[in-house]
Amino acid sequence: MKVKRTYPKILLLIFSSSVFFIVLYLALFYYTKQVEKQVFNNSKEQFTNEVNKLLILDSKPIEVAITNDTGWDEFVDFIETKDSVWYNDNVANEIDTYNVDYLAAYDKNKKFVIHTASSKIKSFDFIPKQAMDDLHRKDLSRFYLKIPEGIVQVTGASIHPSEESKKIATKPFGYFFVVRLLDKSYIEKLEELTNSRIHFVNSPKDNGIGKHYIYTTIGLKDNQNRGVSMLLFERNFDVYFENTKDILYLIIAAFFINFLVTLIFTKKWVFNPLGLITLILETGEKNAIKELNSTTGEFRHIGNLFEENNHQKMELIDAKLKAEEGDRLKSSFLANLSHEIRTPMNAINGFTDLLINTKLKKEERLEYLKVIEKSGKNLVSIIDDLIEISKIESNQVTPNLTSINLESCINELYETIKITIPKSKEIDFRIIENGQAVPHNIIADEIKLKQVLVNLVNNAIKFTDKGYVDFGYEVDEKNAQIIFKIQDTGIGIDIINHQYVFDRFKRVDSDLSVMAGGLGLGLAISKAYVEMMGGTISLESIVDEGSTFSFSIPLDYDKERKIIKRFTKSTIDSKWREARTILIAEDDDINFLLFQKIVKLTNYTIIRAVNGEEAVAICSTNPNIDLVFMDIKMPIMNGFEALEKIKVIRPELIVVAQTAYASTEDEVKIFNAGFHGYITKPINREKLFELFDDIFRNKK
Numbered sequence: 001m002k003v004k005r006t007y008p009k010i011l012l013l014i015f016s017s018s019v020f021f022i023v024l025y026l027a028l029f030y031y032t033k034q035v036e037k038q039v040f041n042n043s044k045e046q047f048t049n050e051v052n053k054l055l056i057l058d059s060k061p062i063e064v065a066i067t068n069d070t071g072w073d074e075f076v077d078f079i080e081t082k083d084s085v086w087y088n089d090n091v092a093n094e095i096d097t098y099n100v101d102y103l104a105a106y107d108k109n110k111k112f113v114i115h116t117a118s119s120k121i122k123s124f125d126f127i128p129k130q131a132m133d134d135l136h137r138k139d140l141s142r143f144y145l146k147i148p149e150g151i152v153q154v155t156g157a158s159i160h161p162s163e164e165s166k167k168i169a170t171k172p173f174g175y176f177f178v179v180r181l182l183d184k185s186y187i188e189k190l191e192e193l194t195n196s197r198i199h200f201v202n203s204p205k206d207n208g209i210g211k212h213y214i215y216t217t218i219g220l221k222d223n224q225n226r227g228v229s230m231l232l233f234e235r236n237f238d239v240y241f242e243n244t245k246d247i248l249y250l251i252i253a254a255f256f257i258n259f260l261v262t263l264i265f266t267k268k269w270v271f272n273p274l275g276l277i278t279l280i281l282e283t284g285e286k287n288a289i290k291e292l293n294s295t296t297g298e299f300r301h302i303g304n305l306f307e308e309n310n311h312q313k314m315e316l317i318d319a320k321l322k323a324e325e326g327d328r329l330k331s332s333f334l335a336n337l338s339h340e341i342r343t344p345m346n347a348i349n350g351f352t353d354l355l356i357n358t359k360l361k362k363e364e365r366l367e368y369l370k371v372i373e374k375s376g377k378n379l380v381s382i383i384d385d386l387i388e389i390s391k392i393e394s395n396q397v398t399p400n401l402t403s404i405n406l407e408s409c410i411n412e413l414y415e416t417i418k419i420t421i422p423k424s425k426e427i428d429f430r431i432i433e434n435g436q437a438v439p440h441n442i443i444a445d446e447i448k449l450k451q452v453l454v455n456l457v458n459n460a461i462k463f464t465d466k467g468y469v470d471f472g473y474e475v476d477e478k479n480a481q482i483i484f485k486i487q488d489t490g491i492g493i494d495i496i497n498h499q500y501v502f503d504r505f506k507r508v509d510s511d512l513s514v515m516a517g518g519l520g521l522g523l524a525i526s527k528a529y530v531e532m533m534g535g536t537i538s539l540e541s542i543v544d545e546g547s548t549f550s551f552s553i554p555l556d557y558d559k560e561r562k563i564i565k566r567f568t569k570s571t572i573d574s575k576w577r578e579a580r581t582i583l584i585a586e587d588d589d590i591n592f593l594l595f596q597k598i599v600k601l602t603n604y605t606i607i608r609a610v611n612g613e614e615a616v617a618i619c620s621t622n623p624n625i626d627l628v629f630m631d632i633k634m635p636i637m638n639g640f641e642a643l644e645k646i647k648v649i650r651p652e653l654i655v656v657a658q659t660a661y662a663s664t665e666d667e668v669k670i671f672n673a674g675f676h677g678y679i680t681k682p683i684n685r686e687k688l689f690e691l692f693d694d695i696f697r698n699k700k
Contacts (some may be wrong), residue, residue, distance in 0.1 A: 002513040003699065004531055011263075014263070018255070018259060021255060022255075025248070025251065025252055029248050031619045031660075042169060044215075044216065045428050047214055047216050047233070048216040050217070051216055051218060052506065054190075054193055054413045055190075058190070058193065059153070061098075061099075061157065062100065062180070063140060064520060066098075066155055066178050067139070067157060069094070070159060070160050071161075071164075072162065073161055073162050074090070074424040075091070075176070076160070078091075079108070079113065079159060082113055082114070084114060087105070090139060091103065092116040095117075098178050098180075099180075100178050100179060100180040100429065101117065101121050101179060102116070102118070102119045102152070102177075102179035102180075102181075103116040103117075103171070103176075103178055104116075104122045104127060104176070105159075105174060105175070105177075106127070106171055106172045106174055106175040106176075106177075106181070107173075108173050110129050110132045110175070112125040112176070117387050120183065121149050121179070122148075123147050125176075125466060126145065126147050127156070127177050127221075127245075130223055131143065131154070131177075131525075132158075132172075133319060134176045135157065135158040136158070136172065140155070140159065141155070141157075141223065142154070142155045142156075143222050144182075144222060144229070144533050145228065146228050150181055150183060151181075151200070151220060151229050152181050153182060154178075155179075155180075155310060156176065156177040156682060157175070158172035158174070159172055159435045160174060169260075177288065183227055189580060194233060194237060196233045196234055196235040196236070197233075197584060198232065198233055198234075199231075200231065200232070201217065201229075201232045201235070201694060203230070203232045204230065212236060214234070214237045215232060215233065215234050215329075216232075217232050217233070217624075218233065228671070232622050237590055273299040274290060276288045276289075276291055276292045276299075277299075277306075280306050283663060283690075285513065289303055289307050290303075292306065313362070314421055325453045338340055345373055347375035348379070351368040351369075351372050351375075354368055355369070367368070367419065370422070371419060379551055379553075399445040399448065400445050400447065400448075400512070401444060401445055402446050403441045403442075403443060404442050404443075404449070404484070404558075405512055406441070407438070407448065409413070409446065409449070410471075410472065410473065411431070412451055413450060413457070413471075414429075416430070416433050417454070417457055417458070422688070425466070426462070426465065426466045426467075427464055427468060428469075429468070429470075430468060430470045430486060432470045433472070434472060434473060434475070435474075436475050437475075438475055439557075440557040442555065442556070442557060442558060443556040443557070443558050444533060445587065447534055448529040448533060449529075449533070450555065452484075452526040452529050452530055453471065453486070456551075457469065460488035460547070460549075464546075465495065466491070467485075467488070468487070468488070469486075469489075470485075470487045471487070472485040473485070477555070480553055480555045481555050482552065482553050482555060483550060483552045484552070484553075485549070486548070486549045487547070487548045488547055489545070490547060492545055492547055493539065493542055493543070493547055494543050494545040498539055502526075503524060530553065533553045533554070534553065534554045535551055535552040535553040536552055537549065537553065538550050580603075580626045580639025581604070581605045581624045581627075582606055582607070582625070583606065583609060583615060583619065583622075583625045583632050584607070584608050584609070584628075585610075585611070585630045585639070586609075586629070587631065588605065588631075589633055591631075592684060595629070598685050600699075607622070611634045611637060611640030612636060612638055612639060612641055613636045614632050614636075614639030615637075615642050615644050616637070616645045616649070619646050619649060619650055625653065626654075627653075627654050627656065628646070628653060628654070628655040629658050629679075630642060630643060630655050630656065630657055630675070631658050631659070632657055632659040633659070640673050643655050643673075643674060647674055654695055655674075655676060656678060656695075658680075659678060661678065677691065
């Protein structure tokens, strides 16, 4: 049955009741913007018209004066006679009357005759001939030029007799030009006249609505209608709409605040308690009951009723949770086992296939065999650790501390991993050089330390196709810790995934990670190992640039412990190589074959029992047996049961357990049962010879 929720309905009611207000607000806001735009455009248009009229008015006296002078008969005579005395007495002194900076006269052939200039203008004869041609078609012209002294306004007229008032019946007798320099004083005067600020600009400028000033630009063009420059007129715009808009913004802000407050308190006082009641009815959540008890009124009373009812269900819920937890732990264990075993098995199977199916040099075969041996050791340690990781949270696993030569450890891992890097990857694999190497061996869990480094380095290689992968360590004497770093230039990890990258069963989803496979247990196991050794682990990563994993372990020097020399076949003292008879109780043919091949290197006699019952029978009938290797898990009679019977028959006979179990609890159980010692599978040749040496040396 689908429950109809009331919360969306109330939200719809609140929203619909606000629609009318929002529509009115938007209409008012739109109207305000339109009025502001209209006022601005009108003001700008009025300002432009005003500036144009003022400029025309400012030039009008010059135009009137030059029109009068160029219709003067004596001026016509001067062009013919070029009488400078007359010019100086009658025309040159009018430069102040014109209020300009330059006067110039040209004859009818457009040749320069004479000029008068103020101290501001040093140039002369700069009027273009084209401007004189233009005066044939009109009696007066005004244009602008750019000269070395600056931009000038030029007003010109053709010279005619007084009877030729329209100046079009006859050809000009000459030309007269009046020039005004648009200098600072002129601009200041024009600013005062137009009540604005004026600047020279190269392009027109416009301002948007809502500013406190308006612009208009007037183009200054030469006699050929080409732009010389522009004058930008800027005036304060005193009609402001900001206050009105601020009030509108305040109104809409107040509306949304009120809307949010209404939603928040409606949710807090009504919907949250109802949601808590629903959650309690569906799941029996304790925290929900506590939250409901913290409310007021009827909802608190309902919370008390739920709390009383919840106590009656606690035992059933606890039993259910324990059953689910058992299933989860079982699934977790199987997932860990499947994921982590594949890495060393890949090396074992791959290099075994190369040994069988390819022709290799002796050195290559030896190198591959070493990789297989090391991978086998890693596989055993991974299996042991995967079994123990399920016990970490219950504190049933403790670190197995040993003395470690850290430099040798790093170099060994480097050589092991280096030859496993696919040739298709363009990776520079390096050890990070550090300025301070550890002066002594350190105390740490070697297997777990190596596994953490292997996990992190292999991850770096897996997700790096080009660039480099570096790993190494540095010593922090001040904080008594060793810091390991693994750096790569791979695909990186997005920052949103950093928070759960170390969680169990979490994997960063990407095309490359899907192709690479795996359940994402490597980093979770590494984090568990690091924390178990008393350290911390962290990540710095940028997508498409690379990642840096850092972890630390406590710095604990082993300054006194001596390295124990392990004996191989070649190092066993010859005086312990007397003829011995050894009984091997092993039901698996391959394991027995391996044991037989290793012991064949000595002069010991091997007898086999395929189960515990047969081992007891052989020990009771053969007094020449010096040593028994007893498999723990066998058919008919297991190793513990067989040992119990052998101790009754031959209590002095040394029996050593051989087992695939390797946990601390199994070790205690083996010694409590009465075994002399134990050796774990897969059997290590050096450890086996060392065990022979120890047993038979003492017997001697």
